[in-house]
Amino acid sequence: xxxxxxxxxxxxxxxxxxxxxxxxxxxxxxxxxxxxxxxxxxxxxxxxxxxxxxxxxxxxxxxxxxxxxxxxxxxxxxxxxxxxxxxxxxxxxxxxxxxxxxxxxxxxxxxxxxxxxxxxxxxxxxxxxxxxxxxxxxxxxxxxxxxxxx
Amino acid sequence: xxxxxxxxxxxxxxxxxxxxxxxxxxxxxxxxxxxxxxxxxxxxxxxxxxxxxxxxxxxxxxxxxxxxxxxxxxxxxxxxxxxxxxxxxxxxxxxxxxxxxxxxxxxxxxxxxxxxxxxxxxxxxxxxxxxxxxxxxxxxxxxxxxxxxx
DNA sequence: CAAAACCGTTGGGGGCGCCAATGGTTTCTG
DNA sequence: CAGAAACCATTGGCGCCCCCAACGGTTTTG
Numbered sequence: 001x002x003x004x005x006x007x008x009x010x011x012x013x014x015x016x017x018x019x020x021x022x023x024x025x026x027x028x029x030x031x032x033x034x035x036x037x038x039x040x041x042x043x044x045x046x047x048x049x050x051x052x053x054x055x056x057x058x059x060x061x062x063x064x065x066x067x068x069x070x071x072x073x074x075x076x077x078x079x080x081x082x083x084x085x086x087x088x089x090x091x092x093x094x095x096x097x098x099x100x101x102x103x104x105x106x107x108x109x110x111x112x113x114x115x116x117x118x119x120x121x122x123x124x125x126x127x128x129x130x131x132x133x134x135x136x137x138x139x140x141x142x143x144x145x146x147x148x149x150x
Numbered sequence: 151x152x153x154x155x156x157x158x159x160x161x162x163x164x165x166x167x168x169x170x171x172x173x174x175x176x177x178x179x180x181x182x183x184x185x186x187x188x189x190x191x192x193x194x195x196x197x198x199x200x201x202x203x204x205x206x207x208x209x210x211x212x213x214x215x216x217x218x219x220x221x222x223x224x225x226x227x228x229x230x231x232x233x234x235x236x237x238x239x240x241x242x243x244x245x246x247x248x249x250x251x252x253x254x255x256x257x258x259x260x261x262x263x264x265x266x267x268x269x270x271x272x273x274x275x276x277x278x279x280x281x282x283x284x285x286x287x288x289x290x291x292x293x294x295x296x297x298x299x300x
Numbered sequence: 301c302a303a304a305a306c307c308g309t310t311g312g313g314g315g316c317g318c319c320a321a322t323g324g325t326t327t328c329t330g
Numbered sequence: 331c332a333g334a335a336a337c338c339a340t341t342g343g344c345g346c347c348c349c350c351a352a353c354g355g356t357t358t359t360g
Contacts, residue, residue, distance in 0.1 A: 013206050013218065014267065015199045018274050019286070020180035022293035024195075025220065027177035028317070029297060030170035031346085044346080045174075049165045056163055063307055068163065070175060072349060077309060099307040099356045117164065124168050130295050136169070139296070142289045143172035145280050147179060178348065181315085196316080213338060222318060227340055249325045249338040304359070309352100316347085321340100328335070 019146075030127050037123040041116050046071065048116045050079045054089055054105045055113055061100040088112055169296075180277050187273040191266050192236075196221065198266045200229045204239055204255045205263055211250040238262055 015021050031045060038048055053065055062076045071079075080103060083089040088109035094100040105113070128136045165171050181195065188198055203215055216226045230253060233239040238259035244250040255263070278286045 013199075013203050015202050015219070017290065018184075018270065019278055019290060019293070020177075020184045020195075020270070020274050021199065022290060022297050023173060023177040023180045024316085025297035026293050027170075027173040030173045032317090034170045035346085045170075046347080049163075049171065052165050053163050061307075069165070070348095072347095073308070074310080074350090075348080097307085097357070101308070120168065120170070124170050127296060128169055130298075131292065135292060138288065139292045140167065140169060140172060142281065142285060142292070143169070143176050146277060146289070147172050147175035148280075174347085182348090185315085194315080211338075212340095220317095222316095223339070224318085224341080225316080247326070247338085251339070302360090304357100306357075307355080309354090312351085313349085314347105315349105316345105318344085318346105320343085323340090324338080326335105326337070328333105330331100330333090 030124070033123040033127050034120055037119040038116055040119060041112065043112070043116050046075065046079055047082060048113075048120060050076065051083060051088060051105065051109055051113050052117065054083075054103050055110065059092075059094075059102040059104045061094065061097075062103060063100070065103065083109070086112075180274070183273040183277050184270055187269040188266055190269060191262060193262070193266050196225065196229055197232060198263075198270060200226070201233060201238055201255065201259055201263050202267070204233075204253050205260065209242075209244075209252040209254045211244065211247075212253060213250070215253065233259070236262075 034045055038044060043051075049069055050065060050071070053069055054060060057064065057068070062080060063073060065071070065080075066073045066076045080089065080091060080101075084091050086108075088106055090104045090106055092102045092104070094102045128139070131139065184195055188194060193201075199219055200215055200221070203219055204210060207214065207218070212226045212230060213223060215221070215230075216223045221229075230239065230241060230251075234241050236258075237256055240254045240256055242252045242254070244252045278289070281289065
């Protein structure tokens with residue numbers, strides 16, 4: 001039986017079946033959940049992503065951060081500015097290549113990262129709460145093949 | 151020197167495995183593909199979506215359009231303005247409820263919609279080109295369960 | 301050693317999602 | 331049946347994400 005006669009029931013518009021539309025809606029919900037969670041630590045999604053990448057890649061240039069995360073160099077500048085201002089990363093001129101900055105995580109950054117990683121993971125669990133672990137893995141696998149750079 | 155050149159082997163950042171991150175990247179690519187395709191007809195994604203919804207829902211109020219598509223009423227106003235200016239939809243005061251506008255598609259709108267639907271579908275095929283039809287259906291099913299409103 | 305490639309930085313811009321407020325209209329309710 | 335509450339379209343404003351162009355300084359290449 002149709003339980004939703006009274007409530008417009010989301011007409012099955014052709015739009016709603018398009019991957020591009022669904023991706024946009026799902027991404028919006030994911031961003032909302034994660035952003036709200038990270039806000040508890042005064043962090044934003046991009047800041048958390050960059051901080052995490054810095055932690056993994058050790059001393060790394062801003063250009064490489066942009067490349068590995070697919071973020072515009074211009075935006076990297078602003079993000080690293082913020083992270084540095086909060087003492088979460090250090091920005092040192094690279095003596096080997098004076099064009100580059102060597103970005104490194106600080107101990108305060110590591111502490112902050114531990115908390116934001118937890119918050120981010122929890123938000124992602126909420127995002128995929130309706131999925132079984134297997135389905136979650138499947139979604140990740142499919143998205144990885146679609147989210148190709150370029 | 152040889153290691154440094156290695157084409158950004160996409161470090162396995164923890165970030166990159168998060169659904170929320172993958173969704174953002176995949177959505178960005180989808181939007182890029184669709185937007186570029188629709189630009190050939192001078193349309194944008196939201197305009198196409200609204201036009202499609204209007205075609206399906208017959209005479210419909212702006213509030214309901216916003217509800218079924220999950221778009222803010224404020225944005226609906228701007229979009230309907232554009233569509234009306236281009237003669238793709240008509241906006242008539244609803245005699246039954248003078249608060250509402252009855253939005254209806256015009257013949258020019260139907261013609262435009264036929265072309266943009268084709269372009270949008272093609273862009274979505276390009277987006278999911280690396281997936282088998284079965285995988286594509288699976289992705290749509292999974293996304294539908296994740297993209298829940300609110 | 302000049303040209304090309306790369307780096308960080310600045311400036312600009314489009315698109316999307318969200319919230320607050322307002323005047324007009326309809327519906328609910330006491 | 332009158333006042334309150336809910337709804338509608340509209341205006342205005344905010345923040346985040348994604349992308350491009352240009353420039354001075356540095357390194358690599360031919």
